[in-house]
Amino acid sequence: MTSADITALLKPFDDGSHHLRNRIVMAPMTRRFSPGGVPGPDVAAYYARRASSVGLIITEGVLIDHPSAGSDPDVPHLYGDRALAGWRQVTDAVHEAGGRIAAQLWHVGLARDPEGPLYPGYPALSPSGIDGAGRPAGTAATSEQLAGIRDAYARSAAAARDAGFDGVEVHGAHGYFLDLFLWEATNRRDDEFGGSLEARVRYPASVVAAVRDAVGPDFPIIFRFSQWKNGFWDARIARTPEELGRFLGLLAQAGVDAFHPSTRRFWLPGFEGSDLTLAGWTRRLSGLPTIAVGGLGVPPRPEDPGTVLPENVPPTERVADAAAAIGAGEFDLMAVGRALLTDPDWVTELQEDRIGEMTAYRKPDEDYLDGAARGGAIG
Template sequence: MTATTATGFSDSTASRAAEILSRPVSLNGLTVPNRIVMAPMTRRFSPGGVPGEDVVGYYARRAAAGVGLIVTEGTYVGHESAGQSDDIPRFHGAEQLAGWAKVAEAVHAAGGTIVPQLWHIGMVRSAGEPPYADAPAVGPSGIRPDGTEGTGKAMTQADLDEVIAAFAEAAAAAERIGFDGVELHGAHGYLIDQFLWSGTNRRADEYGGDLVSRTKFAAEIVAAVRAAVSPSFPVIFRYSQWKQEAYHARLAESPSELEALLTPLASAGVDAFHASTRRYWHPEFDGSGLNLAGWTKKLTGKPAITVGSVGLNGDFIKAFVGEGAAVKGIDDLLDRLENEEFDLVAVGRALLQDPEWAAKVLDGRFGELGAYDPASLRTLS
């Protein structure tokens, strides 16, 4: 009879998970030591946009416990309209970059790899918000992701050029201070995604119109970033169908539409895609079991990161999705990895709750995984 762990998974499943997730993978010139990615999760623990020693320790603890690739919380690029908080880190400015250099150094010393997520929130910004209270919200058409007209403005060509340059400058800084790559935040209804989605992009110029035209701004950012860093420096692009204020929104209704969206980005220089879904086990299109990351890899040939309620713990999954219905277990996730549907698995809240989560999984110590408890996330240490 097969023994089971306290979390309900068999010893054989725990052993299989440890073996599969321990396999290294390459993203352009970077070798990631295993398949576990720490997903980017916004924190407001960087006063003045400066990551301090507590932030250094936060990421170093996860790297020391076996996370293969850390994607940092979103960091604002050097454009005054990029953010909405003075406690969210920035990826520009001497003091801010010095803080991030310490983060990268500590993660490397602990045996991990790390990329910053570069971010501009666009029309999500409200009037008067820090860190630059006088900066207007900007977006493709002055429309917020919830469909309302905001207090900002539609971007001019000069605005577009400034933002593209800000992403390129941040990417160059990331390589200069020792990071292993960059991730561009093109998901969840923020600026880049606002251009990709017809719900927020009503432009009549070359940056609006059909799906391919709506990729122009994103592709120009990718190309500028690619030109600003070394050829082997990985550029990851995160995207999603859903938006924070429109969970049922879709950029692509079919594989052919998704291919039209992704091809210009891959051609511009994306090395890997991070396909954000709320539940990784959901098929993306009718007629196939592939999820969004699976379709992304199939259509582009690029490595793909899956994400969405991954906790490798039944209690975690049930708590996260807020429902009691049965979901696909860990064996399904492992089957998908072995079948090369996608290449890496991003984990969020489980790693917030337990900094040692990756080490326990990679060692097959599923019995030491605790049930997901939202109250445990208050300190985010």
């Protein structure tokens, strides 16, 4: 049993345009279980199992229709008849379970292996051909390549809509392709897409605008961003709330309906000298629905204050904090990742106060993850 008031987390969300059964979002988690980029019946079962209780599912990253988008043949993609038919089975299964689902549009940028099995020899593209430490990495994208990638985002977004998705999330976080434009360290371009904050946002905003044109005015577009980057935990694209407000405003003007600021610990302040979280600042400055994420229901990291051993961490870790923040209007929705991977009934058990039946997350070994992610005995 939990004595904490979690009512706000379980209330429906309705902003006039979007309706969700509760405030819990299934966070995107890369899985690599779609051979040839095609999601199969196991993928449909995996998402449908969780769709019966969460408010919204955001899929794992799905590669857009461009040769530079990725290199892993087991990551699903959003192009080609077989893949789109597979995604139609997924969305049908989710809707039959009473859920809603958005596809995360993904271009991995410098994380692509040019010698991998997908389009071998095609370069890994980035804004300036450098990584976050300023070292040569990949190839600086030409204007023509940028136009092609923008068109690919638009095509894949339209394909997602036609495959029955309820929205898309444009992945602009974690040091992937669009995020490389947002970060000064990796964007040293001297054209219209480099320089000031406004210039660095211009290309990602143009992608959002192209997606908006492709899907129409009423199809939801979420934009995921992060201050941190893979391997660069202290990175910042906005050093102050004022800079964050300018950044968010440009993306909102381009067509973003909701923001998904990715943090490693959702409860920490977004800026020094303020108690407000990054999600809280995003909600305050943009006025748009905002999804918080980071650390809900999983063991704290060793460096977190008050850390206890993982086996002593309850599956409801930080749930009361998330509910309180939603109740106070700090943000609107709360994304849950690994806890739902481990226990697909996590939300139902929370709603029914069956806390003792919850399966606590633990860092999986390969066999355990395979069972959970394939929707088998665990998932």
